[in-house]
Amino acid sequence: MKEHKEQPTVVFGHHPLTVRDSVFPVTAGQRLRRDQARTILEAYGAAPGVFLHHAGHTHRNKRTVLPQAPHVTLQEVGAVKEYPGGFCLLRIHSGGYALNFYRADGAAARAWTERSRWVAAGLWPHHALGRSVADRNAVAARDLSGIRRAFS
Numbered sequence: 001m002k003e004h005k006e007q008p009t010v011v012f013g014h015h016p017l018t019v020r021d022s023v024f025p026v027t028a029g030q031r032l033r034r035d036q037a038r039t040i041l042e043a044y045g046a047a048p049g050v051f052l053h054h055a056g057h058t059h060r061n062k063r064t065v066l067p068q069a070p071h072v073t074l075q076e077v078g079a080v081k082e083y084p085g086g087f088c089l090l091r092i093h094s095g096g097y098a099l100n101f102y103r104a105d106g107a108a109a110r111a112w113t114e115r116s117r118w119v120a121a122g123l124w125p126h127h128a129l130g131r132s133v134a135d136r137n138a139v140a141a142r143d144l145s146g147i148r149r150a151f152s
Contacts, residue, residue, distance in 0.1 A: 085113030
C-alpha cells in the first residue's frame with residue numbers, strides 16, 4: 001500500500017476489523033486483536049485508495065465506517081449456510097461499486113433457511129440481516145478508473 005496509496009483497492013479478509021452492534025457477546029475469536037485492527041485502520045487512513053474491507057467471519061450483513069479511515073467501508077457479509085441463506089455480489093465499475101445481497105432460490109435452500117432461522121433462540125435474524133437494507137445492499141459512487149490488475 002505504501003507505494004500505491006492512491007490506487008483504488010479492495011481488501012478481502014476473513015475477520016472484520018470491528019464487531020459493533022452485535023446481539024451476541026463478542027469474544028476474541030470473533031475479531032482481530034485491537035492492536036492488529038488499529039494498525040490496519042491506521043494504514044487505511046494513510047492510503048486514500050483503499051475503499052472497501054470485505055469480511056465474513058461474523059456471518060452477518062453489516063456496514064461500518066470508522067473515523068480513523070472514513071473513506072473505507074468495512075463490510076461484513078452473511079454466510080450462505082444459514083439464515084438468511086444468501087450471498088453478496090460485489091460489482092466494481094469505473095464510477096463506483098454496488099454490493100447486493102441475494103437469497104438462494106431453490107426449494108431445499110429455502111427450507112434450510114427457514115429451519116436455521118431459529119438458531120440462537122430465534123435471535124439469528126436480528127444478527128444476520130443487519131439493522132437495515134443498507135447493511136446488505138449499497139451503491140457507492142467513487143472514481144475507480146485507476147483500478148488495474150495487480151499481477152500480469
